[in-house]
Amino acid sequence: MNEQRAGAAAGVEEEQARYREALEAELRSFLDRQRSVMAGVSADVDALMDAISGLVSGGKRLRALLGYWGWRGAGGAALAEEPVRAGAALELFQSAALIHDDIIDRSATRRGAPSVHERFTALHARSGWALDATRFGHAAAILTGDLCLSFSEEAFTAVGPAAGVGTPGRRIFNTMRAEVMAGQYLDILEEVAGPSRSRTEAVARAGTVIRYKSAKYSTEHPLGIGGALAGADEALLEAYSAFSLPLGEAFQLRDDVLGVFGDPRTTGKPAGDDLREGKRTMLVALALDTADGAAAAELERGLGRGDLDLDEVGRLRDIIASAGALEATERLIGRLADEAFAALARLDVDPVVRTALEALGRAAVQRAS
Amino acid sequence: MNEQRAGAAAGVEEEQARYREALEAELRSFLDRQRSVMAGVSADVDALMDAISGLVSGGKRLRALLGYWGWRGAGGAALAEEPVRAGAALELFQSAALIHDDIIDRSATRRGAPSVHERFTALHARSGWALDATRFGHAAAILTGDLCLSFSEEAFTAVGPAAGVGTPGRRIFNTMRAEVMAGQYLDILEEVAGPSRSRTEAVARAGTVIRYKSAKYSTEHPLGIGGALAGADEALLEAYSAFSLPLGEAFQLRDDVLGVFGDPRTTGKPAGDDLREGKRTMLVALALDTADGAAAAELERGLGRGDLDLDEVGRLRDIIASAGALEATERLIGRLADEAFAALARLDVDPVVRTALEALGRAAVQRAS
Numbered sequence: 001m002n003e004q005r006a007g008a009a010a011g012v013e014e015e016q017a018r019y020r021e022a023l024e025a026e027l028r029s030f031l032d033r034q035r036s037v038m039a040g041v042s043a044d045v046d047a048l049m050d051a052i053s054g055l056v057s058g059g060k061r062l063r064a065l066l067g068y069w070g071w072r073g074a075g076g077a078a079l080a081e082e083p084v085r086a087g088a089a090l091e092l093f094q095s096a097a098l099i100h101d102d103i104i105d106r107s108a109t110r111r112g113a114p115s116v117h118e119r120f121t122a123l124h125a126r127s128g129w130a131l132d133a134t135r136f137g138h139a140a141a142i143l144t145g146d147l148c149l150s151f152s153e154e155a156f157t158a159v160g161p162a163a164g165v166g167t168p169g170r171r172i173f174n175t176m177r178a179e180v181m182a183g184q185y186l187d188i189l190e191e192v193a194g195p196s197r198s199r200t201e202a203v204a205r206a207g208t209v210i211r212y213k214s215a216k217y218s219t220e221h222p223l224g225i226g227g228a229l230a231g232a233d234e235a236l237l238e239a240y241s242a243f244s245l246p247l248g249e250a251f252q253l254r255d256d257v258l259g260v261f262g263d264p265r266t267t268g269k270p271a272g273d274d275l276r277e278g279k280r281t282m283l284v285a286l287a288l289d290t291a292d293g294a295a296a297a298e299l300e301r302g303l304g305r306g307d308l309d310l311d312e313v314g315r316l317r318d319i320i321a322s323a324g325a326l327e328a329t330e331r332l333i334g335r336l337a338d339e340a341f342a343a344l345a346r347l348d349v350d351p352v353v354r355t356a357l358e359a360l361g362r363a364a365v366q367r368a369s
Numbered sequence: 370m371n372e373q374r375a376g377a378a379a380g381v382e383e384e385q386a387r388y389r390e391a392l393e394a395e396l397r398s399f400l401d402r403q404r405s406v407m408a409g410v411s412a413d414v415d416a417l418m419d420a421i422s423g424l425v426s427g428g429k430r431l432r433a434l435l436g437y438w439g440w441r442g443a444g445g446a447a448l449a450e451e452p453v454r455a456g457a458a459l460e461l462f463q464s465a466a467l468i469h470d471d472i473i474d475r476s477a478t479r480r481g482a483p484s485v486h487e488r489f490t491a492l493h494a495r496s497g498w499a500l501d502a503t504r505f506g507h508a509a510a511i512l513t514g515d516l517c518l519s520f521s522e523e524a525f526t527a528v529g530p531a532a533g534v535g536t537p538g539r540r541i542f543n544t545m546r547a548e549v550m551a552g553q554y555l556d557i558l559e560e561v562a563g564p565s566r567s568r569t570e571a572v573a574r575a576g577t578v579i580r581y582k583s584a585k586y587s588t589e590h591p592l593g594i595g596g597a598l599a600g601a602d603e604a605l606l607e608a609y610s611a612f613s614l615p616l617g618e619a620f621q622l623r624d625d626v627l628g629v630f631g632d633p634r635t636t637g638k639p640a641g642d643d644l645r646e647g648k649r650t651m652l653v654a655l656a657l658d659t660a661d662g663a664a665a666a667e668l669e670r671g672l673g674r675g676d677l678d679l680d681e682v683g684r685l686r687d688i689i690a691s692a693g694a695l696e697a698t699e700r701l702i703g704r705l706a707d708e709a710f711a712a713l714a715r716l717d718v719d720p721v722v723r724t725a726l727e728a729l730g731r732a733a734v735q736r737a738s
Contacts (some may be wrong), residue, residue, distance in 0.1 A: 037544070038551055041581050044558055045551045100515060104508040129561035131647060131673050136561050139473040142511060143554045146469060146518060150546040153522045157534045164533060165526045177519040178403065182410045182417070185512045189413055192498035192505050212410055278500060304500050 008355040016356060018079055019068050019087075020061065026088045027056055030155055047123060048144045051116045052151070055095045058111040062364060063090040063222040066244070069356045070226025073349040074236055082159050082229050086169070089156035090222050096152055097180060099145035103138055104188060105277050106306070112268035117141035159229065168228035168237075176221035183212030191278040191304060202285040207249075210282060214255070215248025219364070223357075239347050243357065247340035250333045251364040256281035257329055258367075260317060272313030278304025282332070287325035295319045337365045377724040385725060387448055388437050388456075389430060395457045396425055399524055416492060417513045420485045421520070424464045427480040431733060432459040432591040435613070438725045439595025442718040443605055451528050451598050455538070458525035459591050465521055466549060468514035472507055473557060474646050475675070481637035486510035528598065537597035537606075545590035552581025560647040560673060571654040576618075579651060583624070584617025588733070592726075608716050612726065616709035619702045620733040625650035626698055627736075629686060641682030647673025651701070656694035664688045706734045 031053050038045040064087030071083040101107070102115035109115060114122060121137030129136070156163055156173055163169045187209045194202060223244045224237050232240070258267050259274030260283060274281060284303065288296050302308060302316045320326055344357055400422050407414040433456030440452040470476075471484035478484060483491060490506030498505070525532055525542055532538045556578045563571060592613045593606050601609070627636050628643030629652060643650060653672065657665050671677060671685045689695055713726055 034547065037547065041548060041551045042555055042577055044555060048551070048554055096515075100511050104511060124561060127562065128565065130564045131561050136557065139557045140554060142469050142473060142514075143550050143557075145511075145515075146465075147547060147550040149515060149518055150522075150543070150550070153519075154543050157526070157539065160534055165529055170526065174519070174523050175406070178406065178516060179410060181512050181516040181519070182407055182414045185417055185509060186411055186413060188505065188508045188512075192493060192500050193496065195499045196497065208411055 005351070005355065008351045009359075011352050012356040012359065015078060015352070016065065016068075019065070019084070022079060022084045023061065023064055023087045023091070026084045027091060030088055030092075030151070030158075031056065034151060047120070048140070048147055051099075051119055051141075051144050052095060052148050054113070054119075055098065055110070055116065055148075056091060058113075059091065059094065060363075061087070061091065062360065063094055063218060064088070065360055066219055066222040066357075067226035069353050069360070070223040070232075070240060071230045072226075073240070073347070073353040073357075074227040074230035074232035076226070076230030082162055083226055085155060085159045086163070086225055086229055089152050089159070089173075090225070092148055092152035092155055093177070096145050096148035097184075099141055099148060101184065103141050103145075104184070107269065107273070107277075109268060109270075115141075116144055120144075162229045168232075169225050172221050172224045172228055176217055176225070179212045179221075180217040183209055183214070183217070187213050187279070190280045194280040195300065199288060202280065203282065203289060206280060206282040206285040210249050210252045211245075214252035215245055217248075218251055219244040219248035236348075239343070242343035243340050243347060243361075245340075246336040246343070247361050247364060250336035250340065253282060253329055253333045253336070254365050254367060256283045257326065257333075260284075260320065261326065271310065272308065272317065275303060275313060275316050276306050276308050283320060283325055283329045286328050287320040287323045290325060290328075291319055291323035295323065333365060337361070374720070374724065377720045378728075380721045381725040381728065384447060384721070385434065385437075388434070388453070391448060391453045392430065392433055392456045392460070395453045396460060399457055399461075399520070399527075400425065403520060416489070417509070417516055420468075420488055420510075420513050421464060421517050423482070423488075424467065424479070424485060424517075425460060427482075428460065428463065429732075430456070430460065431729065432463055432587060433457070434729055435588060435591040435726075436595035438722050438729070439592035439601075439609060440599045441595075442609070442716070442722040442726075443596040443599035443601035445595070445599030451531050452595055454524060454528045455532065455594055455598055458521050458528070458542075459594070461517055461521035461524055462546070465514050465517035466553075468510055468517060470553065472510050472514075473553070476638065476642070476646075478637060478639075484510075485513055489513075531598045537601075538594050541590050541593045541597055545586055545594070548581045548590075549586040552578055552583070552586070556582050556648070559649045563649040564669065568657060571649065572651065572658060575649060575651040575654040579618050579621045580614075583621035584614055586617075587620055588613040588617035605717075608712070611712035612709050612716060612730075614709075615705040615712070616730050616733060619705035619709065622651060622698055622702045622705070623734050623736060625652045626695065626702075629653075629689065630695065640679065641677065641686065644672060644682060644685050645675050645677050652689060652694055652698045655697050656689040656692045659694060659697075660688055660692035664692065702734060706730070 031049065035049045038049055067087050067090055068083045072078065076083060098110060099116045102110055103117050107115050108118050117137040120140035121133045124133035124136045190205055190209060220241050223240045227237055227240055256274065259279065260272055264271050287299060291299060299316055299319050302312060340361060341358065344354060344361065347354060400418065404418045407418055436456050436459055437452045441447065445452060467479060468485045471479055472486050476484050477487050486506040489509035490502045493502040493505045559574055559578060589610050592609045596606055596609055625643065628648065629641055633640050656668060660668060668685055668688050671681060709730060710727065713723060713730065716723060
């Protein structure tokens with residue numbers, strides 16, 4: 001590492017730590033204000049606020065940080081209010097999406113703790129309430145997610161004029177929301193419709209899901225929102241996308257690998273959870289495409305079986321690995337990451353910003369959780 | 370009817386018809402724009418847009434119309450763009466709330482047609498897809514509701530500067546969203562926690578649910594948003610509330626009566642649906658409070674039993690009526706309506722506006738569906 005890069009790295013670390021502090025303070029004060037409004041309705045509503053606060057307090061802040069460096073790369077002032085508020089909006093949006101996603105996927109845990117619907121199911125059981133605990137848990141989590149989704153927009157509007165009607169930042173924020181919901185629908189659609197649709201197009205369909213459910217939402221749009229809020233022109237936004245879109249695809253492919261091969265101790269989710277949920281990820285599409293007939297049929301039969309035991313998960317993992325799909329996915333992750341970092345090297349931004357984006361990007365594709 | 374009132378009534382009818390036309394055109398063009406964006410993601414996303422368009426095309430437009438007359442009463446120009454766009458936002462918000470509400474309540478129909486989750490369940494069955502049709506229906510409807518909720522905010526922001534950050538209109542819009550979600554939570558909480566909570570406070574708890582889940586959301590806030598967008602001062606907004614809050618409470622009590630005693634041919638919902646869902650409405654709280662021990666126990670046992678047949682529904686209806694709860698609720702509706710219309714008579718607005726609000730109010734509390 002040369003001197004300039006070492007200096008940039010130290011600068012990034014300090015600035016990023018200060019941004020994180022400001023972001024946490026913003027999230028806390030936003031949620032405190034909402035909590036006092038909700039307390040005026042009824043003390044019972046505290047349960048929704050507790051669920052949101054608990055979820056929002058975790059996470060890696062990838063989206064907020066990308067938004068921040070997108071802002072800085074477009075000439076925005078260090079530690080300004082706009083990217084702090086936009087970051088809070090992105091983290092609240094992510095929490096809202098996770099709450100509903102966990103209901104949809106019947107995920108019992110999130111970040112190593114019970115998911116929101118499980119929290120409410122447990123509250124019901126603990127309180128000895130009437131009727132069905134699971135159904136109450138789902139209903140309460142639907143409403144908690146709706147509340148959190150509303151909060152995310154309220155936080156985004158609080159950015160001020162830079163996020164006003166007709167601005168590029170607002171346009172990207174709207175696109176992000178609509179695209180991720182469409183992408184999530186395509187994801188659950190593939191679980192049920194995939195088996196009866198063309199297998200040769202399964203890899204292309206998995207690519208569409210990755211792009212909309214994850215890549216655009218997790219990396220491209222947060223970076224773009226930050227840039228747009230600081231007045232980035234179209235050329236810069238396109239250069240951002242050339243880096244962030246392949247990065248986001250690699251990020252999601254890493255997620256898919258972890259969802260099948262990850263260690264529960266680091267992912268906070270049961271081993272092979274994606275297989276039980278019947279997720280037809282790129283990894284699975286590649287395996288179905290290349291495995292021999294008997295192995296492909298066995299994988300097909302196992303997908304979406306919620307009662308798969310560890311031995312059966314192990315067997316399906318072997319099929320995926322033996323078909324070369326794990327290796328192919330890792331190669332794809334590598335290729336996309338190379339593409340992203342090559343685009344980053346060409347990006348005409350302050351070295352501090354480039355260093356920050358490189359570190360975030362490396363963490364996103366190399367993570368184990 | 371004197372001449373001035375007859376003239377006002379004719380004026381209302383024509384202006385309201387023109388507003389409705391503008392509102393429908395706005396909703397259509399908004400959804401057409403969204404549909405073309407979504408088509409860029411995948412043709413499969415059409416299913417979500419169809420579900421939203423289908424739902425949005427129905428309904429009485431109560432909230433949009435209240436918003437419109439709230440705007441006009443505060444001096445806003447006839448048929449201006451702001452209340453058209455705000456009305457579209459209110460109707461989209463209502464659709465989003467209904468989509469999730471129907472999942473929560475397991476309602477199979479809405480406005481005489483299949484509810485959104487039932488639409489997707491039927492699509493799954495018709496297509497011969499894999500895994501569970503009901504689960505797919507719920508998941509797809511959660512996402513459709515989220516998309517519609519995002520659309521409602523996008524439509525509200527499109528109102529322009531009058532709905533910008535920090536404006537009274539935006540503040541009321543935010544409050545409305547948060548309060549209705551809190552109110553809906555209190556509603557489902559009462560279904561499960563009600564039996565083990567103080568029976569003497571059940572009427573007060575039912576009052577809180579009515580206020581937040583319905584009255585503030587269906588009448589007070591729409592009227593207030595319209596007024597605020599046109600620059601209404603605090604005094605006018607308070608005078609609006611003095612009319613619209615009791616009106617909204619009467620509106621919801623009418624809904625509660627229809628939910629137990631309504632005719633399926635006009636309500637579009639199965640007879641006694643609220644009883645099967647275990648809704649602890651004011652009507653039910655009053656009945657539990659005044660029925661004798663054996664009858665109250667029978668009502669308590671029947672609430673929330675999804676398999677109640679028509680005879681059993683009839684028996685529970687008799688218990689509620691015999692306990693005097695139906696009559697007491699009707700009296701309460703009458704008292705709240707009187708309070709609302711007395712406040713309306715004192716309201717210092719153009720006679721056209723007063724006539725319009727009176728007609729909307731009468732329809733809301735006297736309706737049979």
